[in-house]
Amino acid sequence: MRVIKVKSRIRDYEVVFGRFDLFLNEIGKGGKDSVFYVIDEKVWGLYKNSRFKRLDACQVKLVKADEFKKTLKTVMDLYDALIERSAKKNIVLVSVGGGIIQDVSGFLASTMYRGIKWIYAPTTLLAQADSCIGGKTSLNYKSYKNLVGTFYPPHRVIVDSSFIDTQENLDFYSGVGEIVKLHLMWKEKYLNAILKFLPEAARRNKKAILKAICNSLLVKKAYIEDDEFDQGKRNLLNYGHCFGHALEKVSSFKIPHGQAVVAGMMLANIVSRARGLLSCRLEDRLFRELLLPVLFVKPKRYLLKPQDIIAAMKKDKKRVGRKLPLIIMKEGINPDKINDLEEKEARLALRELSGRI
Ligand SMILES: NC(=O)c1ccc[n+]([C@@H]2O[C@H](COP(=O)([O-])OP(=O)(O)OC[C@H]3O[C@@H](n4cnc5c(N)ncnc54)[C@H](O)[C@@H]3O)[C@@H](O)[C@H]2O)c1
Ligand SMILES: [Zn+2]
Incomplete structure (x- = not known):
């Protein structure tokens, strides 16, 4: 398995190249209450009967990958979803999607309880080749793009390049x-x-x-x-x-x-x-x-x-x-x-x- 190690003053982390379903099997062993998934709505639709099959709907929150949704409002809805599930500081957030889902869920992970464990599986070529490292999280504010944000790298990045097969040209x-x-x-x-x-x-x-x-x-x-x-x-x-x-x-x-x-x-x-x-x-x-x-x-x-x-x-x-x-x-x-x-x-x-x- 190929691994790229990234050094960061916040925390060092690894980009692991491998199959997403195998990763899900591994993380699923921790029990349903320990993991919360934020998944791109479209990606969920494409893979819900295959690689997401073992996920329970109550652990999952879907987000539309839309620039107009890359906002504090979307993050606040996710805070509510975590509170509803009585999520504690040791909850693990797993997000699956392209750069928009990364930006929203990275901001969520960095601010919820001043930082929770975050694993990111990029599903677009752009996110796999570029945005998944670097630790920037950004939200759009009013008419300003990426105006609000934090530095918060994921604890681990899982790159399964087969996600790209379904990407539109x-x-x-x-x-x-x-x-x-x-x-x-x-x-x-x-x-x-x-x-x-x-x-x-x-x-x-x-x-x-x-x-x-x-x-x-x-x-x-x-x-x-x-x-x-x-x-x-x-x-x-x-x-x-x-x-x-x-x-x-x-x-x-x-x-x-x-x-x-x-x-x-x-x-x-x-x-x-x-x-x-x-x-x-x-x-x-x-x-x-x-x-x-x-x-x-x-x-x-x-x-x-x-x-x-x-x-x-x-x-x-x-x-x-x-x-x-x-x-x-x-x-x-x-x-x-x-x-x-x-x-x-x-x-x-x-x-x-x-x-x-
Ligand atoms: N944080 C950073 O460092 C950083 C760096 C670069 C870009 N960005 C941000 O990333 C965003 C762009 O992200 P992006 O290009 O990864 O895509 P995206 O998240 O905007 O998604 C683009 C489209 O692809 C769909 N999609 C995602 N994965 C798919 C898959 N496997 N199969 C089929 N469809 C799929 C989405 O639903 C959406 O319709 C911008 O908001 C940009 O500002 C952030
Ligand atoms: Zn860019």
């Missing part, structure tokens, strides 16, 4: 977007690996997907172990996210996170090229060979309207001061942060991208 390619980003974070070393992965991803080749998940987690591990609380180097993982978060929001979350990140990387590269920090050749190569092939939904022109995107970027919680921050990619595949993106540069990049996709 749009969500699958959202995960591919984050995988591409993480491979680029490892500089030129992983560029060829990720280019080779693209046709395998299109075929949904299981072995190649598992390898891409492991590589992505190892890259992220290197960043988060160095800067767990996002004070410096970890910021670079936000490549593609500055424009990406704005696009997600302007589309009312119809463009999923990882897909918005792909468009965000394209835009960041255009800015970098315009500043003379990335050659035309490399920008064009990244665009044609890597990013365009994984852009499953091409954002409609009206979604790239500069005034809307820039207004949304101005609301981003990571902004300090008047100008906009942006993670860019420099020549040689070197990520870097600029803090002085001008609105005019953002406008030009958005106009150029509209004409190219």
